[in-house]
Amino acid sequence: MSDVVGGAAAQNQLVDLHTHSTASDGTRAPRDVVAAARAAGLSVIALTDHDTVAGLPEAIVAGEEFGLRVVAGIELSAVEGERGDQETHILGLHLSDRHELERRLAGIRDMRVRRAEAMVRRLNELGIPVTMDSVLQQAAGGAVGRPHVARALIAGGWTGDLHEAFNRFLGNGRQAFVPKERLAAVDAMALIHNAGGLAVLAHPGGQVTRERVAALQREGLDGIEVLHPSHSWDDARQLDSLAADLGLVRSGGSDWHGASDGARTLGMMRVPGQWVADQEARVAVRASRRVA
Numbered sequence: 153m154s155d156v157v158g159g160a161a162a163q164n165q166l167v168d169l170h171t172h173s174t175a176s177d178g179t180r181a182p183r184d185v186v187a188a189a190r191a192a193g194l195s196v197i198a199l200t201d202h203d204t205v206a207g208l209p210e211a212i213v214a215g216e217e218f219g220l221r222v223v224a225g226i227e228l229s230a231v232e233g234e235r236g237d238q239e240t241h242i243l244g245l246h247l248s249d250r251h252e253l254e255r256r257l258a259g260i261r262d263m264r265v266r267r268a269e270a271m272v273r274r275l276n277e278l279g280i281p282v283t284m285d286s287v288l289q290q291a292a293g294g295a296v297g298r299p300h301v302a303r304a305l306i307a308g309g310w311t312g313d314l315h316e317a318f319n320r321f322l323g324n325g326r327q328a329f330v331p332k333e334r335l336a337a338v339d340a341m342a343l344i345h346n347a348g349g350l351a352v353l354a355h356p357g358g359q360v361t362r363e364r365v366a367a368l369q370r371e372g373l374d375g376i377e378v379l380h381p382s383h384s385w386d387d388a389r390q391l392d393s394l395a396a397d398l399g400l401v402r403s404g405g406s407d408w409h410g411a412s413d414g415a416r417t418l419g420m421m422r423v424p425g426q427w428v429a430d431q432e433a434r435v436a437v438r439a440s441r442r443v444a
Contacts, residue, residue, distance in 0.1 A: 158184040165425030167196035168418060169245060170377065170405025175207030182207035183444050186214035186222060192419040196428050198223035198405065200243055203393065204295040205250045205261045209331035227354060228348045229332060230340040232368065243377060245403065246435045248348035256343055263333045264296045274328040275321060280310050298322050320426030323347055341372035348439065350374040350431055352403045357389030362394060369398055373436055379404025379421040401431050
């Protein structure tokens with residue numbers, strides 16, 4: 153990746169293309185995410201809340217105020233494979249037409265609420281009197297997710313922290329776990345493309361195979377998230393090589409949810425600005441194909 157890093161140094165620009173706000177499961181308002189990005193010395197960020205674009209207008213206005221570019225993004229949970237049993241996350245970046253996407257997302261958010269209600273019922277059956285009202289209070293109007301159920305457990309004193317909440321109750325296979333209703337990866341990518349964006353495989357890890365990524369590419373995948381806190385340096389090198397081999401754009405980010413310290417901090421991945429330019433070039437190619 154030395155050639156890319158060198159190019160970024162010449163541009164003197166660093167970016168973070170994976171962040172979350174209170175519009176989903178982050179802890180800071182969209183404006184505060186942008187302010188924190190500016191304080192961290194970033195030039196570009198993408199706001200990629202789970203299954204919602206509700207935070208983007210506020211973030212974009214804040215970007216204009218702070219002199220920082222905000223890429224319109226989203227993170228969609230989906231499944232892939234012939235049996236649809238492999239969960240995957242798809243980032244949508246550079247969204248330009250969000251109206252139809254927002255209509256479809258309303259259904260996904262309703263699905264999230266139903267899932268949270270089912271988890272609350274299971275917790276109640278286990279003798280934990282957590283309420284859906286307390287979960288919604290934690291969500292504060294954002295897209296409801298498991299972290300909000302976990303925070304309601306913490307607020308009620310039934311668990312000490314997020315790790316305990318997931319390890320005891322909400323993690324995959326635990327007593328209060330409820331699987332998501334399924335959105336196929338091909339449909340998630342189509343939603344992103346219809347909104348004018350690029351579909352990027354989020355945090356795939358170092359064990360991802362070329363065959364899996366190539367299969368997703370045939371269904372519309374545009375890029376791979378190479379740099380992510382869950383990836384080792386060897387993972388990043390492997391993913392970078394895979395992206396180059398398949399002709400996919402590269403992306404990266406901190407997957408920041410608002411913590412002021414800890415394992416994930418805003419801008420920590422030192423993503424080169426050249427990657428944004430490469431993505432924009434791919435957006436232009438895709439747009440020209442749609443017109444043709």
